[in-house]
Amino acid sequence: MKTNNNTEVWTPRHIMDKMIAQIPDESYRGPVLEPSAGIGDFVLAIIDKKISIGMTKKEAIDSTFAVEIKKYNCDILKKRVYEKYGIEFRNILCCDFLKNIDKVKDFICKD
Numbered sequence: 001m002k003t004n005n006n007t008e009v010w011t012p013r014h015i016m017d018k019m020i021a022q023i024p025d026e027s028y029r030g031p032v033l034e035p036s037a038g039i040g041d042f043v044l045a046i047i048d049k050k051i052s053i054g055m056t057k058k059e060a061i062d063s064t065f066a067v068e069i070k071k072y073n074c075d076i077l078k079k080r081v082y083e084k085y086g087i088e089f090r091n092i093l094c095c096d097f098l099k100n101i102d103k104v105k106d107f108i109c110k111d
């Protein structure tokens with residue numbers, strides 16, 4: 001089991017891939033939100049899924065959204081996306097998802 005020193009537990013990639021496969025491919029063409037993103041394991045897996053169904057890297061990244069309460073996790077997540085795809089990940093809100101539902105809705109529906 002992957003954890004960090006704050007006892008946060010990250011979902012292993014093979015389980016993430018099984019979860020992602022449960023949802024029809026067409027659903028990945030629209031916006032996808034990870035509401036407790038940690039350091040972005042699901043975010044990377046979702047972006048990979050979007051790319052695998054024919055979206056460009058930019059389309060995949062721009063239609064993936066993340067919320068994470070801890071600033072240092074947000075920073076790691078952004079760095080990981082940039083290191084993997086060479087594109088800045090802007091769709092991240094660093095806040096408490098449960099206390100900011102309206103803000104999160106506006107963030108996803110901004111276009």
Ligand SMILES: C[S@@+](CC[C@H](N)C(=O)[O-])C[C@H]1O[C@@H](n2cnc3c(N)ncnc32)[C@H](O)[C@@H]1O
Binds near residue numbers: 036097
């Ligand atoms: C157990 S980790 C899981 C991370 C990732 N979803 C995964 O499955 O690998 C939970 C994450 O949710 C964040 N978190 C907990 N409560 C939250 C809240 N109310 N709003 C946003 N993020 C939250 C924690 O900081 C932590 O990074």
